[in-house]
Amino acid sequence: MGILVKNISKSYGKVTALSNISLDVKPGELYGLIGPDGAGKTTLFRILTTLLIADKGQATVTGFDVLSDYKSIRNSVGYMPGRFSLYQDLTVEENLNFFATIFGTSIAENYDLIKDIYVQIEPFKNRRAGKLSGGMKQKLALSCALIHKPKVLFLDEPTTGVDPVSRKEFWEMLKRLQQKGITILVSTPYMDEAALCDRIALIQGGKILEIDIPKAIVGHFLKPLYNISASNMYSLITSLTHYEHTYSVFPFGEFVHYTDKREAMNVEEIKSYLVQQGLTNIHIELTQPTIEDTFMELAK
């Protein structure tokens, strides 16, 4: 009784936000929706949290239908929207109290669940939410989403614009919540976070590109992938872009990730081409595709 989405579509006027989306999230699963801005992630969240009605298709959350049982869903899910949506002119404690009260509970009753997260902002409990730093706002929003002990947690881009250290801490918190039996659907534009989910759906332009466990998703990348580096990154990219046998070329950290159009590519041939282009210090080696490589290939 996790989340079931079947053939959901949604358009805003001429713009198709979601196109025939299906997925299922198992109870207790940490499930990632991985895709960039504009992929349709927020639309799906709003449909599942009963804030928006789909044009077509069905969806249930913990067994409740998003249309006929929307009130039951609202009582049993927590939702942290992408945009900070707490009351800026209430204090930290007032916000938390407010959310506890509308769900007919109290901070004391469910303190155990939020303790880990809330202790980090408790020293500032009399500060207005609007005056908190980004990281603290995020922790307060998560506390408020959890205070009524939801069965399912929806987190829409909780780590966008957050630095790598705070992102790591946030994911550690999610893992602990998962161990308490909460089903979590989380969206992110960061491909490295995908590896931390039990399963992921890659989504772009309102369509699901692929669903799999993170380790298996790279299996959908079929071409041999090469790391290429040289003395000058800009010339390297420009040269490879104009190379007749290039299938794809993307900067990737200190390397360029390169795939060839041909079945069998000739490393020496590329090397001599690059030398002709005036490049030096050329290194070419086979490498393993990442989730990001796979996403780019599928999104092409």
Add this chain to the structure above:
Amino acid sequence: MMKAQNVIEVDNLSKLFGDFVAVNQISFHVKAGEIFGFLGANGAGKTTAMKMLIGISSPSSGKATVAGFDVYKQAESIKKNIGYMSQKFALYDDLTVKENITFFGGIYGLSKKQIDQKRCELVEELGLQEVTNSLVASLPLGWKQKLAFSVSLLHEPKIVFLDEPTGGVDPITRRQFWELIYKAAHNGTTIFVTTHYMDEAEYCDRVSIMVNGKIDALDTPKKLKEQYKTDTMNDVFLKLARG
């Protein structure tokens, strides 16, 4: 004269808000044509430091020059000689692509002829022919960011400041954005960029990492990885910022 090649020179620069030291005696320089990554955790003081460098916040103490101008006395000259774009604000959503280019060209004091010429070049390079008369609001985020970057270069500044330019942008467009950065740097523009994507830190010639108001590390990505004995900039960042 080594000095003349530095586009940014910062010497013991600090900024205090009451008792709080947001930026604590930072010193560094950025060379002409360099891609300089300015990294740090949220709240480390990056934005405060950047505001001083672009001439919209006066330092509490220390010295700094940007494009040869003093941050205390010549803030207006700095603003005319730099480009700036951020993730949060870059273009007017309710103006068209064409109107935005004309507007910003006008702000930077370009003649009508120059604006027309720049607009043609820019639209061609970014492949925006189909949408020149569309509202910027209707463009995908990645297109907007590429357009905003090109607009920040309209007046051919010596240096451009980019504040998290690629946040939330899809992986392919993110890379196209970096190709634009490489090209600008190749043509001699100095790039000063902040990002939370650690693979992008690898694209920089040199990287500084700010922790609690101070610059705790500054070197090429390669040397930083050697120094901290890790394979990725992400691990360097985690080691430093977690203390």
